[in-house]
Amino acid sequence: MDKKKKIIIADDHPLFLYGVKQIVEESGKFEISGEFNSGEDVFEFIANTKPDFAILDVRMPECSGLEIVEKISDAGLATKAILLTMYKNLNYFYKAVSLGVKGYILKDTATQELLSALEKISYGGVFISEGLQKQLKNRKIDSHKQEIVLLSINSLTASERNILRLLAEWKSTKEIAEELFISERTVSNHRNHICEKLNLKGANRLVRFAIENKELF
Amino acid sequence: MDKKKKIIIADDHPLFLYGVKQIVEESGKFEISGEFNSGEDVFEFIANTKPDFAILDVRMPECSGLEIVEKISDAGLATKAILLTMYKNLNYFYKAVSLGVKGYILKDTATQELLSALEKISYGGVFISEGLQKQLKNRKIDSHKQEIVLLSINSLTASERNILRLLAEWKSTKEIAEELFISERTVSNHRNHICEKLNLKGANRLVRFAIENKELF
DNA sequence: GAATGAATGAGTAGAACTACTCATTTTTTT
DNA sequence: AAAAAAATGAGTAGTTCTACTCATTCATTC
Incomplete structure (x- = not known):
């Protein structure tokens, strides 16, 4: 042996x-x-x-x-x-x-x-x-999509990851803005960019993604 | 022994x-x-x-x-x-x-x-x-509040619990309404009643509560 | 049978998030 | 140095949720 x-x-x-x-x-x-x-x-x-x-x-x-x-x-x-x-x-x-x-x-x-x-x-x-x-x-059909999601996560910038991290703590745009000393508009724009990159659409989709994928970014 | x-x-x-x-x-x-x-x-x-x-x-x-x-x-x-x-x-x-x-x-x-x-x-x-x-x-200070929350959960009605259950699945007011064959307004009203009973205030607080306390109702 | 609570529905105002487009400045890459 | 990417900010429109008040119907309780 x-x-x-x-x-x-x-x-x-x-x-x-x-x-x-x-x-x-x-x-x-x-x-x-x-x-x-x-x-x-x-x-x-x-x-x-x-x-x-x-x-x-x-x-x-x-x-x-x-x-x-x-x-x-x-x-x-x-x-x-x-x-x-x-x-x-x-x-x-x-x-x-x-x-x-x-x-x-x-x-x-x-x-x-x-x-x-x-x-x-x-x-x-x-x-x-x-x-x-x-x-x-x-989910054979979805698998390709999900791989794309993963690739997309790699394309997120440092600020975007940071905001995702805070969203995963249920923080609102306003709270994130205050915490990072930036404008609410900036946070809002980052949120939109993330949604575009990850192809997330609809109410609360981004918060949900952040909470369900904490370890991924 | x-x-x-x-x-x-x-x-x-x-x-x-x-x-x-x-x-x-x-x-x-x-x-x-x-x-x-x-x-x-x-x-x-x-x-x-x-x-x-x-x-x-x-x-x-x-x-x-x-x-x-x-x-x-x-x-x-x-x-x-x-x-x-x-x-x-x-x-x-x-x-x-x-x-x-x-x-x-x-x-x-x-x-x-x-x-x-x-x-x-x-x-x-x-x-x-x-x-x-x-x-x-x-959380000594909060403990009393949390006990009240718990008592309040017992005061929820069947419909309200049902809606909480669906909220815990990230469903929106519209989706819940469609699933239960009732008006969006009814779902919305139930949501408000639940918030009142549980003393939940602010954006996404109810969804968060539902997701974090799935087993409680 | 009157009162109460529950389920259903609506009106309105405001807050927060989504979904776009655009601009300026700074940093990084080439 | 020029080009590209990132971070910052704003405008505007639409959706969804919050936070109230109110009304109707139905079932249960007293």
Whole structure:
């Protein structure tokens, strides 16, 4: 048998972390070399210890799983990232794929799926949660649109991202203007630009997008 | 030593369920007599098997933890409910307290906390997550207001709850009107009544409330 | 049977957001 | 240095939601 592969886990829910740890260790094929309760310091640890796998929660305090994956990718590290998420948000998924994530698992369909994923990825494969695959099939028509959305997010400027961030906190145009010391008109214009770029139309669509895609910008 | 106490667990995230199960069983003092991946059938199982504890996720498909607790309370069962939640939403907490919940634990501060809770509750106590206690202290001034909000939710009528439910799905007044075959004005009036009852003021406040308190109505 | 509450609908005024177009200044890129 | 992109601001029209007041019908309660 091969040497045990090293895995680090990061999730802000301790009980969840515990569950992942148990399942991974029980299999006898892997070794947990690091555990984290937030996204903080995770990338530094990966860069220093170069584990084989990194199992990351998408939504975490300090630094989201997606951000960590981005850093791993930028640094050209060999650590294979597996994302765990609660949400069937396809935008997160496309973002993850574009960052070279090897596994994407939904928390509500994941126990033995996790081991299958590790197995498959060990041999150079890619693993996607069954629940998400269904989602992908159902929305075959929309998938192209959603990829465009993702590309569009990359085209957002710093100010636009900033405003999206504040919108995700339910702040109004007026509140954002006051917070950033700029005119309401400027904020309003930025909002419109974002809507154009993301092709969002109708009442509250932008606020909704901001709230449902917090981790994406 | 006493006989092992029976516990049932319900959570729609299998890995989480697994973590809870491991921790509870490791202690040697408790026995898992039932596991559920959704809120469905949970109450029936509790009514039939009368376990000592029920560890329930607040947000679950089919039937939320809060609903299950309500049924336990209505049926006058002795099963002690412990709620697990991801969200520091105090409204959920107040609702839980009003339903006679014995433990309220945040998922992001819970591992050994869970055993302490079971221990404490066994001896007739009540357990509240440390993270939430802080929250309660910080908002001491607001706490009265929030309790009023909770009371007010009980005063909502069936139609009003229905509209809140649709608002939580980001539906607009027009969409709700079409879906319920009533006039936009009627929906608008209901919205205003709800705002009055819940003392919500300003742009998007109602939509925000609906989205952040889905499980409450 | 009168009173109350609930569901339904409308009128009006104002606030906030959407959806356009346009202009000026600054920064970045080439 | 010239061109392009970004940040800032404004004009105007239309939509949606907020915040009131009011009326009618129906069911429940007392």
